[in-house]
Amino acid sequence: MLGLNRKDTTLLIAVAILTMFAPIILNPFPVDSAMAQFNAGYPDLMQRFVIFGIFAIGFNILFGLTGYLSFGHAAFLGVGSYSAVWMFKLLSMNVLPAILLAVLISGVFALVIGYVSLRRSGIYFSILTLAFAQMSFNLAYSVLTPITNGETGLQLSLDDPRILDGAGSAGSLPVTNLFGLEMRATETVNLGPWSWDFSAGYYVCALIMLAAFYLSVRIFRSPFGLMLRAVKSNQQRLNYTGLNSRPYTLAAFVISGMYAGLAGGLLASMDPLAGAERMQWTASGEVVLMTILGGAGTLIGPVLGAGFIKYFENIFSKINDNVLHTWFAVLPDGIEDFLVTIVHPFVGKGWHLTLGLMFMLVVIFLPGGLVEGGQRIGRLFRRRKGKQTDAEADASKTPAE
Amino acid sequence: MDAIILQTLNGLDKGSAYALIALGLTLIFGTLGVVNFAHGALFMIGSFCAVTLSRILSYSYEIVDDTRTDFLGNPMKVDIPYVHSWFGESAGQTIIDWSVPLAILFAIPIMLFVGYVMERGLIKHFYKRPHADQILVTFGLAIVLQEVVKQIYGANPIPTPAPPAFTGSLDFGVWLGFDPNTIIYPYWRLVYFFFSAIVIAAVFAFLQFTTFGMVVRAGMADRETVGLLGIDIDKRFTMMFGIAAAVAGLAGVMYTPINSPNYHMGMDFLVLSFVVVVVGGMGSLPGAVLAGFLLGILQSFASMNWIKDILPGIDQIIIYLVAIAILLTRPRGLMGRKGVMED
Numbered sequence: 001m002l003g004l005n006r007k008d009t010t011l012l013i014a015v016a017i018l019t020m021f022a023p024i025i026l027n028p029f030p031v032d033s034a035m036a037q038f039n040a041g042y043p044d045l046m047q048r049f050v051i052f053g054i055f056a057i058g059f060n061i062l063f064g065l066t067g068y069l070s071f072g073h074a075a076f077l078g079v080g081s082y083s084a085v086w087m088f089k090l091l092s093m094n095v096l097p098a099i100l101l102a103v104l105i106s107g108v109f110a111l112v113i114g115y116v117s118l119r120r121s122g123i124y125f126s127i128l129t130l131a132f133a134q135m136s137f138n139l140a141y142s143v144l145t146p147i148t149n150g151e152t153g154l155q156l157s158l159d160d161p162r163i164l165d166g167a168g169s170a171g172s173l174p175v176t177n178l179f180g181l182e183m184r185a186t187e188t189v190n191l192g193p194w195s196w197d198f199s200a201g202y203y204v205c206a207l208i209m210l211a212a213f214y215l216s217v218r219i220f221r222s223p224f225g226l227m228l229r230a231v232k233s234n235q236q237r238l239n240y241t242g243l244n245s246r247p248y249t250l251a252a253f254v255i256s257g258m259y260a261g262l263a264g265g266l267l268a269s270m271d272p273l274a275g276a277e278r279m280q281w282t283a284s285g286e287v288v289l290m291t292i293l294g295g296a297g298t299l300i301g302p303v304l305g306a307g308f309i310k311y312f313e314n315i316f317s318k319i320n321d322n323v324l325h326t327w328f329a330v331l332p333d334g335i336e337d338f339l340v341t342i343v344h345p346f347v348g349k350g351w352h353l354t355l356g357l358m359f360m361l362v363v364i365f366l367p368g369g370l371v372e373g374g375q376r377i378g379r380l381f382r383r384r385k386g387k388q389t390d391a392e393a394d395a396s397k398t399p400a401e
Numbered sequence: 402m403d404a405i406i407l408q409t410l411n412g413l414d415k416g417s418a419y420a421l422i423a424l425g426l427t428l429i430f431g432t433l434g435v436v437n438f439a440h441g442a443l444f445m446i447g448s449f450c451a452v453t454l455s456r457i458l459s460y461s462y463e464i465v466d467d468t469r470t471d472f473l474g475n476p477m478k479v480d481i482p483y484v485h486s487w488f489g490e491s492a493g494q495t496i497i498d499w500s501v502p503l504a505i506l507f508a509i510p511i512m513l514f515v516g517y518v519m520e521r522g523l524i525k526h527f528y529k530r531p532h533a534d535q536i537l538v539t540f541g542l543a544i545v546l547q548e549v550v551k552q553i554y555g556a557n558p559i560p561t562p563a564p565p566a567f568t569g570s571l572d573f574g575v576w577l578g579f580d581p582n583t584i585i586y587p588y589w590r591l592v593y594f595f596f597s598a599i600v601i602a603a604v605f606a607f608l609q610f611t612t613f614g615m616v617v618r619a620g621m622a623d624r625e626t627v628g629l630l631g632i633d634i635d636k637r638f639t640m641m642f643g644i645a646a647a648v649a650g651l652a653g654v655m656y657t658p659i660n661s662p663n664y665h666m667g668m669d670f671l672v673l674s675f676v677v678v679v680v681g682g683m684g685s686l687p688g689a690v691l692a693g694f695l696l697g698i699l700q701s702f703a704s705m706n707w708i709k710d711i712l713p714g715i716d717q718i719i720i721y722l723v724a725i726a727i728l729l730t731r732p733r734g735l736m737g738r739k740g741v742m743e744d
Contacts, residue, residue: 122532123436123532123536123683126536127676127679128724131725132721134721135717135721138714138717138721142714143713288537350552352544352548353544353548353552356542356544356545356547357545359537359540360523360541360542363537363538364526
């Protein structure tokens with residue numbers, strides 16, 4: 001289907017079903033139950049799942065396929081956000097032109113930065129992209145204040161021109177929409193003790209993510225994707241065969257930059273403001289974390305990683321000492337206090353500590369990320385059925401040297 | 402003319418910090434071939450060693466002073482640091498005031514230990530893995546260290562003053578025959594510059610004039626052959642990692658009076674130090690030092706007002722611009738050797 005083989009089609013359909021029913025799947029606990037705080041089915045968080053999923057998918061096209069580790073990808077996300085907000089200020093509140101412009105502008109940025117950075121590889125490439133991103137961040141904070149509004153961040157205001165639909169919004173700030181469908185419109189369905197929010201903004205993001213995911217599957221399976229993998233496995237050999245690999249890596253860089261711009265544009269569409277902190281190098285580090293945690297070079301890994309990090313960021317940072325005390329209330333007082341003291345540094349504000357530890361553990365023990373973890377568990381089960389088939393499968397996987 | 406001298410001096414202290422961190426980074430890279438993204442965190446830990454020592458020294462007990470009363474008429478409670486009661490009030494106060502320089506002695510063993518544990522516990526397992534993995538795991542480690550420090554010391558910067566003897570400023574211009582108050586330079590920054598010069602000289606002397614240093618240099622040039630000669634090169638390299646950590650830590654200790662330590666200061670310096678290392682040339686120790694001072698001075702020149710009028714924002718990006726220009730025109734960096742990380 002759609003030019004994919006059966007396995008990929010199954011994967012795509014599975015992702016589609018998961019994203020379409022996410023508002024239900026992510027709200028498994030009734031509203032009043034004690035577990036309700038683990039629900040993730042509210043629009044704001046779900047939007048972030050898919051938006052950062054797009055960001056990570058794009059990053060994976062560069063890092064997963066070519067092995068070029070960019071430490072400045074957040075710059076494109078920031079550029080995308082700024083251009084989208086400017087479109088809202090100048091043209092109209094429709095998200096479509098904003099997203100298109102975001103993708104276009106970040107593509108141009110990626111072309112320029114990629115053209116320069118890709119002259120070097122390895123650690124030098126990482127540092128060049130890092131330098132470019134920090135430069136954009138510093139400039140956005142200082143000199144470019146007329147464009148970026150500096151520290152305050154770029155926001156909508158009442159006296160923006162908005163050529164196409166400026167007249168309609170008197171007195172209050174207009175909201176982003178897609179041909180009239182407001183992004184923040186939410187339909188709440190109550191069924192027994194459960195409550196599900198179906199938000200228009202989420203579904204717009206989810207559909208775009210599905211398209212982005214489909215595109216990345218096609219890129220992975222195309223001759224172009226094969227060429228990118230060749231760059232990763234041995235660039236020197238590729239050069240010796242007389243191929244110039246730079247156009248391919250540059251194309252991958254621009255594509256992944258445009259994905260980042262798309263994510264930035266969507267972020268701004270859901271909440272029309274843009275700040276320079278989105279471009280800081282810690283933000284670039286975050287997308288690296290997502291991709292690695294999920295599994296670099298796999299199709300579904302980055303989406304998993306993005307969802308995982310955003311979910312735990314949200315849930316972990318909400319847990320405070322009171323919540324911990326109610327959890328451990330069954331235990332005797334001394335043990336309860338002891339456990340709370342132990343867990344306390346890892347939750348709430350200390351969530352980054354957990355993230356850092358988790359990340360280190362993944363890089364050390366599970367370089368393939370969550371996907372490899374899943375595969376290992378799957379293999380464990382299969383091995384019980386019969387070792388014969390497993391050995392055959394491994395043999396067929398080994399590439400010919 | 403006086404402006405030029407002033408900006409050069411202003412660049413020296415930042416440049417010293419860059420040079421020290423970059424020196425440590427290069428030591429680690431040159432010996433172990435590991436790209437250490439946690440080096441900024443080591444710098445930060447050094448700073449917090451100074452904070453810790455100054456807290457330990459001013460640790461006090463409470464007594465009731467009957468001769469004075471507070472505004473309610475009750476006898477006033479006074480905190481007396483233990484050092485006051487041990488060494489007498491004036492000597493004790495001097496010790497507290499001098500806690501930052503004293504922290505050098507306190508920080509060296511701690512940083513050596515931290516570096517040793519880091520190398521044996523974590524980095525050791527990453528020699529055979531790709532550079533990307535090394536970057537990622539040390540990046541994770543940097544996050545962890547930073548968050549641990551944040552848990553212990555909180556998120557706010559902790560001001561840690563220099564000893565009162567160094568608080569003022571030096572009217573440097575008078576010495577050179579300019580009018581008074583044209584070139585003023587805080588004493589502590591001068592101290593920082595000389596201190597870093599001494600540390601750098603000590604590291605170079607150690608590598609150049611001791612047998613240990615000779616082995617390490619030989620190992621940097623050809624690790625395998627040194628191993629074949631029956632020398633346990635891994636052990637030496639582990640110690641070099643500890644020394645590199647100590648250098649970063651010392652840079653942090655002495656930097657506390659200039660910039661109050663906070664938990665993310667390491668990250669801020671790390672990015673710039675990497676740029677410095679690349680400009681100086683991966684694996685070249687003199688290159689790292691030279692590039693550190695050059696970029697520090699360049700940055701301070703770029704923040705002069707008349708330059709900012711011509712090119713607004715140039716002070717923010719000058720280092721990155723220079724790095725990009727150098728990487729593209731002279732990929733080995735200023736003093737990089739052939740065959741080191743050329744890919």
